[in-house]
Amino acid sequence: MENSLFSKPRDLFLDVVNPRDYVQIDSVSHMYQSLKNSVQKPLKMILLYGKPGTGKSMLLHKLHHDLSKQQKVLMFDIPIVDEDDFLRVLAQRIFGHSPREIMTLIRFLEIAEAVAYPEVPIVLLDEAQLYSASLMEKIRLISDARAIKFVITLHKTDKEDIIAKEHFQTRIWESIELQNATAEELKVYVQKKLLKANCFDVANMFNDKNMKLITSLTKGNYRDTNKLLFSLFTLYYWYEENNPAAIKYNALKSKWIEMAAIHTGLIHA
């Protein structure tokens, strides 16, 4: 359907991590600034942790986007679980070496020492809980040797707490915890995102009651909110095509929000 009011907002809430979609919210901005300050310090390892969907990956991508203009930064958003492959990729993309022989930790440290950048390169590891304990031990040794500065993200679960305890507890110099948004923060997030894309009419449809319902359904989780709003605008798009008289443009329909929540699995019906 051409000139649909809801197709653009729908696409805005697709669950993809793009630093350009980063929305500045007070609390998140504060976290991001802390993260940036920590990266500037001579620290060897920085831990970013929180529940899934709290914006860890987005912050990591934003950091990568901002720092890559100034220094050598490498982002691993999909973990490389094989140790040899991991070290080989690091050696190639950070230090420009692609040795034919098997890449051992000692060989990697030799290459790092030989290159010696004026500023320690930064490697950003997303979903670090997927790395094996043995690889994490090697990462720790590389950071101890000050060859690379690591910023890693972890899901906050009991299991991952154990990983953090075993490998990072004594070596983490900075740890930042991300939390779910409040209703107010979520409203700012949604409206800023819509206004940034010039979806003014749709942004005006969100009232406090709608936001309370959305927050109660998603518990302030950004990923769940994105999924819910994507389904919601898909529904609006459908009604716009099939039953436009049912749409009220002054507020979102609670019924349709709940239907979207049923569709995304936030409500078990």
Next chain:
Amino acid sequence: MLDVRSLERRWIKYKIKAYFPYIAGVFLIIIMLISLPIIWLDAEKVSEIKKAPSLSIHTANQTSTLADSNKEESTVLEPSMEFVKTFETAVPEPAIPSTPPAVSKSIPQSVPVTKVLSVPDSSTIKPPPKAPTPSTIVTPSDKQVILNHNNESKIDIESVERRFKETSNPNLGLFIARYYYDHGNYADAYNFALKTNGINNKIDESWIIFSKSLMKLGKVEQAKKTLQLYIGESNSDSARALLDSIERGTFK
């Protein structure tokens, strides 16, 4: 693409599920509100039925003895002037003390007297096994009655009443009052106790039966007032005990 129709159906199911506890709660409250008065009324009916036997026996006696009519309303206490008249015409003036105490004067004013009920046909009824009170003066004829009573022989209550009318012996009156009280005929018990008190107002048991009959006939305040007046006159322990039991609600 979303299957909107299916989503709408699922949403309706979800809303029904979500509101079910509230709907069920409201429904339960409504049922309780409706059923509570019914249960309460039933409980009242049951209590009335429980109370009814004493009255029904009483009225049954009356109906069986009343020759012509079924005057059920006779259970209501009214001044038994007819009874007094018939009694007075039949018997000579009893030896009432020259200065009757204040109690005997005040009682008839405050306590309504029951309508005269004809004496039940008691040819087949046995008098209750009851020992005479030690306070009463026993005459030879009384001794005979009590002896008969103790021997559980048949007593023609009618003949006792006839003798009472003839002699105005307060012990006979007390006997008849006690007999009727024991048989649940509280209106007649009241009448004979009243008459006995009129003849001799110092018989404890007669006043006790008089007050107990009033209680059984539902005249609680009058019973209390009578006892208070009598206690004031006689300082009777048994009357005081009865008054206490009435006030505590333990009177049966």
